[in-house]
Amino acid sequence: GQQLNQSPQSMFIQEGEDVSMNCTSSSIFNTWLWYKQDPGEGPVLLIALYKAGELTSNGRLTAQFGITRKDSFLNISASIPSDVGIYFCAGQLTNAGKSTFGDGTTLTVKP
Amino acid sequence: GAGVSQTPSNKVTEKGKYVELRCDPISGHTALYWYRQSLGQGPEFLIYFQGTGAADDSGLPNDRFFAVRPEGSVSTLKIQRTERGDSAVYLCASSLTPQGGYTFGSGTRLTVV
Numbered sequence: 001g002q003q004l005n006q007s008p009q010s011m012f013i014q015e016g017e018d019v020s021m022n023c024t025s026s027s028i029f030n031t032w033l034w035y036k037q038d039p040g041e042g043p044v045l046l047i048a049l050y051k052a053g054e055l056t057s058n059g060r061l062t063a064q065f066g067i068t069r070k071d072s073f074l075n076i077s078a079s080i081p082s083d084v085g086i087y088f089c090a091g092q093l094t095n096a097g098k099s100t101f102g103d104g105t106t107l108t109v110k111p
Numbered sequence: 112g113a114g115v116s117q118t119p120s121n122k123v124t125e126k127g128k129y130v131e132l133r134c135d136p137i138s139g140h141t142a143l144y145w146y147r148q149s150l151g152q153g154p155e156f157l158i159y160f161q162g163t164g165a166a167d168d169s170g171l172p173n174d175r176f177f178a179v180r181p182e183g184s185v186s187t188l189k190i191q192r193t194e195r196g197d198s199a200v201y202l203c204a205s206s207l208t209p210q211g212g213y214t215f216g217s218g219t220r221l222t223v224v
Binding site for chain 2: 033035040094100103104
């Protein structure tokens with residue numbers, strides 16, 4: 001089946017630094033999604049990408065849908081303590097309903 | 112309600128018992144999904160409902176797992192003869208359309224002892 005590889009697995013950064021994480025797939029997707037999950041909660045949608053090459057921002061977050069449709073990256077600028085959590089990428093095929101998730105990047109922000 | 116509600120939030124059961132997990136989606140969301148999340152991993156797809164019918168149940172691991180959504184709103188995930196390997200957080204999500212992101216509930220943590 002489809003596999004998503006997220007890297008890095010974990011990151012320890014200083015408050016104020018920029019963060020970059022990415023997600024690669026062995027097969028193409030038509031939609032890429034980025035979620036954040038806090039302990040004891042379900043994932044929360046951050047950004048959705050629908051077209052190859054698309055670059056979308058949501059506040060300090062920017063994500064891109066790779067040209068090959070097999071990858072995506074997420075950048076966080078000027079990190080703050082509340083950015084701490086696990087970030088998941090997910091891929092979808094058109095109208096398939098289900099998403100395939102990566103295993104997450106755990107972000108720790110040191111004040 | 113405003114969000115996706117899952118009950119119970121925690122469930123401890125003995126190996127071999129039957130359990131039911133409930134999901135109340137956002138009102139008006141026709142698409143409903145069940146995922147399972149083990150520690151240190153991303154959510155793993157189980158089943159997707161469009162309205163009352165299961166549009167894709169390819170993620171159900173075996174015939175001990177079954178889900179229903181009889182009136183196109185509330186859904187119940189049923190697990191028979193539970194095994195210790197079934198222990199995980201079971202997440203429910205809903206959306207207006209099957210394309211794009213979902214709204215997840217907080218999950219039910221199932222522990223089989």
